[in-house]
Amino acid sequence: MKLSDLAHARSGDKGNHANIGVVANDAAAFEQLQRHLTADRVGEFFRGLGVSRVERFELPRIGALNFILYNALAGGASQSLRIDTQGKLLGTAILDLELPDA
Amino acid sequence: MPLRIANAAGFLGDNLDAPRLTVERAEVDYLTLEYLAELTMSILARQREKNPRLGYAEDFLTVLVSLVPALTRQPRLRIVTNAGGVNPLACAHAAGAVLVSSGLSSRRIGVVTGDDLLPRLFELRDAGCRFVHLDTGEPLADLAQPIVCANAYLGARPIADALAAGAELVITGRVADASLAVGPAADHFDWTWDDWNTVAGASVAGHLIECGAQVSGGLHHDWQALNLADVGYPIAELERDGSCVITKPADSGGAVNRRTVAEQLVYEIGDPAHYLTPDVDVDFTTIELAETGDNRVAVRGATGRPPPDQYKVSLAYHDGYMASGQLLIYGNDCVSKAHACGEMIRRRLARTGLEFAGWHVECLGAGQAVPGLHAAPDGVREVMLRVTARDSRREPLERFTKEFAPLITSGPPGIAGYATGRPQVRPVFAYWPTLVPREVIDTQVEVRTAREWMAEKESP
Numbered sequence: 001m002k003l004s005d006l007a008h009a010r011s012g013d014k015g016n017h018a019n020i021g022v023v024a025n026d027a028a029a030f031e032q033l034q035r036h037l038t039a040d041r042v043g044e045f046f047r048g049l050g051v052s053r054v055e056r057f058e059l060p061r062i063g064a065l066n067f068i069l070y071n072a073l074a075g076g077a078s079q080s081l082r083i084d085t086q087g088k089l090l091g092t093a094i095l096d097l098e099l100p101d102a
Numbered sequence: 103m104p105l106r107i108a109n110a111a112g113f114l115g116d117n118l119d120a121p122r123l124t125v126e127r128a129e130v131d132y133l134t135l136e137y138l139a140e141l142t143m144s145i146l147a148r149q150r151e152k153n154p155r156l157g158y159a160e161d162f163l164t165v166l167v168s169l170v171p172a173l174t175r176q177p178r179l180r181i182v183t184n185a186g187g188v189n190p191l192a193c194a195h196a197a198g199a200v201l202v203s204s205g206l207s208s209r210r211i212g213v214v215t216g217d218d219l220l221p222r223l224f225e226l227r228d229a230g231c232r233f234v235h236l237d238t239g240e241p242l243a244d245l246a247q248p249i250v251c252a253n254a255y256l257g258a259r260p261i262a263d264a265l266a267a268g269a270e271l272v273i274t275g276r277v278a279d280a281s282l283a284v285g286p287a288a289d290h291f292d293w294t295w296d297d298w299n300t301v302a303g304a305s306v307a308g309h310l311i312e313c314g315a316q317v318s319g320g321l322h323h324d325w326q327a328l329n330l331a332d333v334g335y336p337i338a339e340l341e342r343d344g345s346c347v348i349t350k351p352a353d354s355g356g357a358v359n360r361r362t363v364a365e366q367l368v369y370e371i372g373d374p375a376h377y378l379t380p381d382v383d384v385d386f387t388t389i390e391l392a393e394t395g396d397n398r399v400a401v402r403g404a405t406g407r408p409p410p411d412q413y414k415v416s417l418a419y420h421d422g423y424m425a426s427g428q429l430l431i432y433g434n435d436c437v438s439k440a441h442a443c444g445e446m447i448r449r450r451l452a453r454t455g456l457e458f459a460g461w462h463v464e465c466l467g468a469g470q471a472v473p474g475l476h477a478a479p480d481g482v483r484e485v486m487l488r489v490t491a492r493d494s495r496r497e498p499l500e501r502f503t504k505e506f507a508p509l510i511t512s513g514p515p516g517i518a519g520y521a522t523g524r525p526q527v528r529p530v531f532a533y534w535p536t537l538v539p540r541e542v543i544d545t546q547v548e549v550r551t552a553r554e555w556m557a558e559k560e561s562p
Contacts, residue, residue: 008323008361012370015140015533021368023361048474057374059367061390061403066368077141078531079421081462081490083471093472 004095006032011091016076018049018069018087020094023062030063036099042067045097046090050074104339104347105290107283107307111135111183112314114142114159120314122168124335125179127351131290133169134282135162135183136312143276144418144531146187147220147251157189163196170204182261182272182282188251190215190275197273198555207553212269214260216545217276219252219415219538226542233417236535247419250531254413254538257380259295260545261285267549276416278379280308287340295381302384302406303344309377310348310366310401311336317348317366318397319356329355345402347394358397367391380413382406412537421532422459425499426490427506430519431465437478439514440465440487446513447489447505456501460492486519492530499527 003009003022006029011020022037024030043054052071059066073087074080084090108130110121114137125133137159150157162185173179186193194213201209219226223242227233233242233252253276262285264272272285287293287304295301310317318336319328334354339347350358367386371377374386385405392400431440444463451457467485469476491502503524510520550558 008365010321010365010369014370014372015535019368019370019372021365021371023364023368046472046474049472057372059374059387059389061387062364062367064364064368066371066374068372076533077139078144078418078533079424079492081424081426081460081492082473083464083466083488089472093475096475 001099001101002095003037003097003099006099007095009091009094011087011089013073013076013086014068016071016073018072018090020067020069020090021064022067022094023064027063030060032099033065034058037065039067041097042069042094045094046072104341105132105287106130106337106339107132107134107286107311108335108337109134109136109283109311109314110335111137111165112312112316113137113139114161116314118161118164119168120335121165122172124351125169125172125176127334127354128337130337131178131180132286133179133181134311135165135181135185136279136282137162138184138187138276140416140418140533141531143188143253143416144250146189148529150189155192158187158193159185162193163200166197166200167204170206173206173209180265180270180286182286184274184277184282186213186273186275188218188253188275190273193273194555195559197271198552199559201552202556207551209270209552210268210549211552211555212264212267212272212547212549214256214264214272214274214277214545214547216543217253217256219254220249223249223252226538229542231538231542233415233534233536233538236537242534242536245419245534247421250418250420252415252417254415254543255380256413256543256545257281258284258288260547262289263547264549265289267547269549278381279312280305280379281381283308283311283338284381291342296408298382298406298408299404300344301382302404303346304340305377305379305382305384305406306386306389306401306404307338307340307346307348310363311338313366313369315356316369317362318350318358319362322357322362322365324361328357331355344404345400347398347400349398358399360391360393360399363391363399363401378410380409382409412539413543415536415538417534417536418531419534421530422492422494423496423499423527424490424492424530425503425525425527426488427503427525428486428488428519429506429509429517430484431487432484432516432518434483436483436485436516437465437468439516440485443487443509443513443517444489446509450505451502454501456498458491458493458498458502462490464488496527503527
């Protein structure tokens with residue numbers, strides 16, 4: 001299944017790093033995310049960005065995960081040569097990520 | 103009674119009607135207007151370099167004019183804004199003139215200064231501040247390029263002080279975004295600053311509304327049903343214990359529900375257990391959200407600890423120039439054609455001896471906006487070619503901007519989109535994330551009437 005079946009997301013910039021907040025649709029979906037949406041899987045999905053490291057944080061009471069994608073923005077707001085200087089697209093992009101069904 | 107704080111600007115460039123519509127549609131105690139980001143500070147600093155009376159968010163003056171009927175009708179409505187940018191005094195002079203010309207000359211404007219470290223960098227360095235780069239560990243003394251701006255992120259205390267001294271409009275420079283809401287709440291409820299959980303709660307409210315409509319439907323996953331054309335900007339109803347309800351004006355579009363609030367709670371945060379502001383170190387992991395009514399979400403349970411003993415500094419330096427141009431490329435071979443066009447531009451510049459420190463070609467529409475995720479879809483008939491160049495010198499970039507139009511006649515067939523003219527060369531600002539000890543920051547609060555601020559502007 002796709003992440004979009006389980007969650008919604010929002011992304012933004014922190015200097016040259018991007019953050020993606022992924023919010024589960026319900027408690028069962030959050031358990032799935034905790035199990036399968038690992039930092040490694042997110043880093044692998046976005047390897048084309050040149051991410052150096054991914055860190056995952058949990059907000060269980062909200063049912064959300066926060067990912068920091070280090071050095072994902074090729075320079076960030078002012079310096080990046082890309083059209084998406086601030087990682088605004090990543091929250092939409094991550095919803096295409098394929099996860100195991102169970 | 104809760105304290106009602108609306109925020110109707112989330113950045114410099116936000117919708118100009120939102121502040122007026124918000125106070126027309128809802129009765130609030132405070133209207134906050136948030137204008138600053140790191141890049142914005144650099145742009146405002148460049149404006150101040152060219153004209154010492156500029157360097158603030160001029161949009162705020164347009165907004166203030168639009169708010170005059172509401173300020174006249176609701177004399178207790180107060181405004182807190184960081185529109186001062188890198189020049190809060192000039193902003194106050196101009197805002198004073200707006201209020202005087204609107205018959206509100208006795209309204210009191212409070213100005214918070216002391217965040218601007220640019221004039222003090224040498225003094226502070228001599229006093230032992232090394233302004234070490236947080237990622238690389240280099241001291242600022244190693245930086246060769248000229249510094250554009252350096253501003254400490256101040257907290258809510260000077261805002262509360264200005265309000266306590268009677269200010270009805272508070273203008274600040276670089277203050278932490280969340281502090282714009284904390285200041286009014288701390289003044290209204292007479293909180294003590296070491297009541298960490300309470301200050302944490304208000305900081306969460308400030309964080310949730312600081313980006314304007316992003317918490318009330320903007321950017322939301324389920325956007326189709328939300329009437330975003332008429333999106334309502336958010337209101338935080340703060341309680342004495344620091345909890346709040348996030349809502350929006352009746353008769354407005356958008357939505358406030360658990361999903362919109364959760365998305366904004368995790369927006370642009372790092373470790374959720376340590377959301378750092380100058381006021382408090384907030385733990386977001388203890389927060390709970392509950393829908394308590396139509397477009398109403400209760401936010402409770404934030405916990406706080408003492409903040410770091412240093413202020414974050416927004417410091418930027420000149421780092422060359424950049425320009426970016428686009429052309430629409432059409433045809434069943436559009437992707438290869440676009441790449442060929444990018445290569446023609448590069449070779450024509452190389453022919454004149456120009457090479458660039460940075461060069462990036464994107465075929466937008468062919469799966470390149472997020473690099474590496476998707477291949478070009480089958481059957482794509484058109485893409486936007488975007489070429490971006492960067493260099494330490496301005497002149498090669500000026501020449502770069504002149505190499506797009508020639509492709510209309512000397513490139514392949516099937517190219518359009520040059521009607522908007524040559525791209526603009528813009529300066530690049532790079533950031534130097536660093537800290538400064540609290541004790542060296544000298545925060546000042548001045549409260550005077552609009553008439554007095556305007557008179558100061560006119561004096562030589």
